[in-house]
Amino acid sequence: MAPGSSSHNRLLSRRRALHLCLGTAACLSGAVIQRKMPLVVQRRSSVYNNREFVVDGQRALKDRAAAKGILYGAEINHQQLSADSDLAAQFIQECALLVEGGGLKWFLTPSPLRPAPNTFDFTAADWMLRFSQTNQVKMRGHTLVWHQSLPPWFEETVNNRNAEQVMHSHIRTVAGRYRGQMHSWDVVNEAIRVQDGRSDGLRKSPWLEFMGPDYVELAFRITAEMDPNAKLVYNDFGLEFGSRKSDAKRESVLQLLSKLMSKGTPVHALGVQGHLDTTRPINSSKLRNFLADVAALGLEIFITELDVTDRSLPADAATRDRVIAGVYEDFLSIVLDEPRVTTVTTWGLSDRYTWLSEFFPRSDGLPVRPLPLDSDLNRKLAWNAIARAFDNAPSRTII
Template identity: 55%
Template sequence: MVKIPKVTRRKAIYLGGTTLATTLLTGWLRHPKSLKAYAARKGLLYGSAAAYSKLSENQEFARRFIEECAILTPENDLKWHKIHPKPNDYDFSRGDWLAEFAKRHKLKMRGHTLVWHQSIPKWLKETANPQNAESILKEHIMTVAGHYQGLIHSWDVVNEAIEVRDGHPLGLRKSPWFQWLGKDYIDIAFRVAAEADPHALLFYNDYDLDYDIPHQNAKREAVLNLLRSLKEQGTPIHGLGIQAHLSGPETRFNAEKLKQFLADVASLDLKIMVTEMDVYDRGLPYDYEKRDRRIAEVYEMYLNTVLEEPNVIGVLTWGLSDRYTWLSKHRPRNDKAPVRPLPLDREFKPKLAWESIANSFASST
């Protein structure tokens, strides 16, 4: 059973008329549950990203992951540079270990990701061109998705194909894949993935879709237009992954705009998953209590909005514990204090963020 930290001295958290109610916290203390249990009661999946190296080396972390999560995203272990490091070489060792871990502990598994501009290995950059890129792309997807056929709940087939600041009229990122194949690479990737793993859900995944700021407003519109275009041409796409890398200091959140975007996505008969959620704390006070309170508020505010959309089927955080978070390296605090963006602390104990996520699941309709 999970050991729950004392919360009796904490004041209720208020935000926008909602509260982490005393009655809920009292019931939670009497009957501690996992986040996956709270989610399952609402027909949702809760899970997290985790790396082979951490799950295989730290038994306590693996135990807590199994307790809290119903679905696993391999953090980097299925990305191209890891799994296809040389032209004729595939390394499935880490992915296979994770697939067996998921199967053994009755977890679902996501596939992340088949096409992403940041995971292109050196050999591919040196050899790909407009003449051979399509065959290379198809061969990679058929091999990787085919290898895990029947083991994957959902694939992030294409990751982060929109970048409105690149200046393309459709908002497309001028990535190597775009330069080699034009916009058709997205449709190609989905069609090959559907052939290779016909029972998996196929998602487009992206970030910066969360706040009411000019860049993100434009990006939501571009993503929606991309999804409409894919549906119109019969691309076998089943859902949108919203990464939800959120900011603790950011206040420009517009619940109505986000709900309308989600409704527009759902109107295309697409499922929605929050795929990489965390809340970075750079810019928040050093004081842990104040920091944790604000991070908890952000989780609850965001999830209370997103979970109103019936087509949302799951929520995954990008990491479960503050001990293992990409933000330690990529968004460190200026005061050098350890970052605290995730549901569990560095000792794998639940924090206020855990409570907020549980509360959002419990109160969702």
């Protein structure tokens, strides 16, 4: 199915659904499968059994982060926040940064931003901005240019003759509306896909097909013109792991960022998404070196979509929580050693609302537990682990 097609976007209205679930029989069929704990998870579980995730509970995550010059926040969407006052209260307590998970994507139901070629619906995004300003929470814009969540009309309307005008108009309208009110924008999202076979590593997306590789630079320049005080971010996934695939992706991302910086492109930060999997090891030296290379370009580094899937962990909630907490602490201990890492955002705050419930469900049907708070909004070991990682992080100055 071609990227950008209406069928493609209806099926992938939320993140990378199909290729993230590919090969997971339970995800595709809903079958209940009893799995043994993978060896790497067994080893982690053994290590984490001897780790005490103990912290004082007096300070919220945002305050612990701020004490070290780090901005902490979470993704949430308008429907969740407006309908759930208990969640809203917890969000205000724990978070200093808000990411509207869907309302600023081009076409994500039930509140698509671009329902028609000449129509914008800012209802959700405007509500979220009012919420953030009322509660003194900064807001990030996610995302201006992406190969997914394109509307059904995109395939019928956009071509190599008008794509630049369409992108230009979109960024001018959206970034211009929120000029001076956003902490940052994910300007271009997930433009690298090494397996597509290009020497520059760029994903074969509709934007690349219609505009060529310079679409990335152009998107940043237009956004900087429309919202000159916001931090402009290139955001991508799969940069954390120790595999050859991740090695190649890190190399391509560095190549892209180096090229943009050499041309004076107004890019200010790399977004490392941080969708972690308990079965995929992180190579600490590779990750540290990569972050140092990004920092050497003069860029900040944001951890933008942090969560930990528990689909391969045993049913026992206490065991799952301990392993997930260990993965959070190990990852954050690595990345926060780099002083240019200035922002940490979890992709959700409570297990009550997580994209993993839909796209990475457990084969045994049990609710997933990937986030700092459980579905009853109680703090979990994951909260403790994140808190302790902030407490132990070296101080830095937010630029």
